[in-house]
Amino acid sequence: MRCKFCDMGDYWGRSVRVVAGAGVLALLLAGCQKSAAEKPAKEKPQVAAPAVGQQQAPDASAVWRKWGLEPMAPAPAPPVDKPLKLSKKGPAKVFQNVPTKDKVVFVTLDDGQEKDPKFVEMMNDLKVPVTMFLTKDDVQDDYGYFKPLQALGNRIQDHTITHPVLPGLGLEGQRQEICGDRDALVQQYGTVPTLLRPPFGRWNSLTQEAARECGISGIVMWVASMQIHDFQYDDPNKELHPGDILLAHFRGREQLKGETMTQMFAHLLKQIEKRGFSVGRLEDYISVQ
Template sequence: MGKKSAAAAALVLSGVLLATGCSSDGGSGSGPAKTGGGTAPAPSTSASGPAEGAGDGPASAAAYRKWGLKPLPAAPAPPAEKPVKAKPGEVPVISDIPTKEKVVFVTFDDGAEKDPRFVEMMRDLKIPFTMFLTDAAISTNKGYFKPLQQLGNAIQNHTLTHPNMRTESGAQQQHQICGQQEKLTKEYGKAPRLFRPPYGNWNEATRAAAKECGIQSIVLWRESMQIQNMQYQRGDKKLHPGDIILAHFRGKSELKGHTMTEMTANMLRHIQEQGFAVARLEDYV
């Protein structure tokens, strides 16, 4: 993609994300999602600065207080065997993880906002999360995401330009996924295993394209985080063990003057108040 076309795509993407928040139907995809396989009916932080590893232990109570939070429960040890199973030759589509452990999984999409204080927050709190990045959104500063990756957080695939995959041909879908696989692998040194379709919209051509591009699972969600509150798919409006939560790298314009760290703190309060720990998605998928 040339510089002019990349800039144009980024501008269009910014407008799309501002209008939609990247979520059209709460992650329902092409039908009700099934679990574990089958069809789913403070100071700035320098990008070059040292990063604490994911294995440095839980965050201190003082770190939580710094961000106006209470400590979250410690996550259990990762399962010896990953509970998400794929049928032979099939890429599973998941919205949650089959587990009885009281854990949820945090994901951030797109990459439009590149707030250095969010890096500081995640370094302090040591919350595991997954990044689903779109090339058009990250192209202005791809280095921003490297310290977050160095903390142990995986970078996964969210297409080149954030289209509605249901409206794309099979060849176009494969270009969107495989093209981003190539770019992310080159930039961050590791090929993504997971793919999230923009707006949660997918069809069987999406699944076929994902398989061709080396994707192992398509990941949707159960809850989405707005500014203050979560949107729940279930009628009881509660978190459930294994739920995947969608959030975004969002800026002040989209958050009506609020900051990304404020939005993230609100999300963590919802999780803490319901007694859940945050686990690493890639340990279960």
């Protein structure tokens, strides 16, 4: 006779095993849930916010359109072997262009009469390189205006004290004009001019000699001068060529027939861009040996 308690024991044994198995499973599930809870969620990449007071860089094309321009192609990298070599000895060399095949021209700005704050803003936005030939009598009322332009990498060069016709002064008079401007510019801007722009483009052999005595190695002429909306060209075909040096001035509404310095400079850049050129820094193509 089969013991019913034995059957009950078998029943209870199976029940215990089932319950025990369920308990183990529950413990395992609980452990997995705990592990999942403790494991950090996959982090999304964080984009660093601008620091306090720092603005994100604006789109380049938007910066150019702010001044009514389309972005100009950047200038090629400056050549390692400078194509225009000036000597520290002998008469200062006279030149109006740089021997290069680069599709690049060079912008020079003379005098310094007009000191338009908007032009500093424009240059800070566009980063177009220029060479500034400053006349002491024109800039001495506000030397500080040109320092932000210099800080952008634009070089300051010699343009005499009073902007005279140099050949009419003789050697000593020319030397005083050139060296006097050099001394004032060195004192104010901390760099020694190595280039001279003769006022009105007038020079003679004594200018070359006087310039050398003042530490000047090159006398810089030009092939086209900016008026208001376009250049006045030496070339009858009104064309620009690689390495051409261009002349413009720090001028205001009175000289520009109601237009501003920034408007004139925008016209200048449009004319250069229309002809497929970019703007380089003149001094990047020159070495003094």
